Amino acid sequence: MYTPRKFKQENIEQQVELIENYPFATLVVNTSDGVEVNHLPMLLEEQKGRLLLKGHIAKANPFWKRAEEGIEVKVIFNGPHCYISPNHYPSKSVDHRVVPTWNYAVVHVTGFMSFRHDSSFLYEVVEKLTDQHEQKSAKPWSISDAPEPFIEKMLTAIVGIEIAVSNIEGKWKLSQNQSAENQDGVVRGLAKLDDAMSKAVSDMVKKV
16 A cells, blocks of 8 residues: 555554554455455454454355455555545645645454455454444443344355455545645545535544
């Protein structure tokens, strides 16, 4: 990933925070049929001093048959992003030497992928993903709410994915190449817009 020095995000805690807040991943793999892309929510866990990404796909998806066991893969987590209008820059009124751009935060994870078929792994992944995304609910649903035989049957219809992480890259393109005055203009301008993504980017620009 092309990343100018100003936009590099090397703080592992912030990288992990983005993954946890935006867990819907894009998995890119070179298979026997060419490059394949899959989309799935993933968990990031630390086990025995190493980071692992975990998720699952439908067994009906032929991807798990085409991808080589242990192959190196890329996983992309997109954080907040939005259009940046030149109107946000106070310097526009001075010389008009401004153009639109796009602000965003993204994490690329490189690792080695294996497929898991054991029911204990599949149950744990489904349970943890469910618990993570149900926690905002007033009455969270739990995997234990469903009949055990039903869950066992459902687990036979999925294949687990486990990725041993070898590298993490973060890119925070958040107006760091602008003057402090223009950065403040971006923060204020985005905060006024009526959409959650723009407000999230505004908060991130404020912190860089």
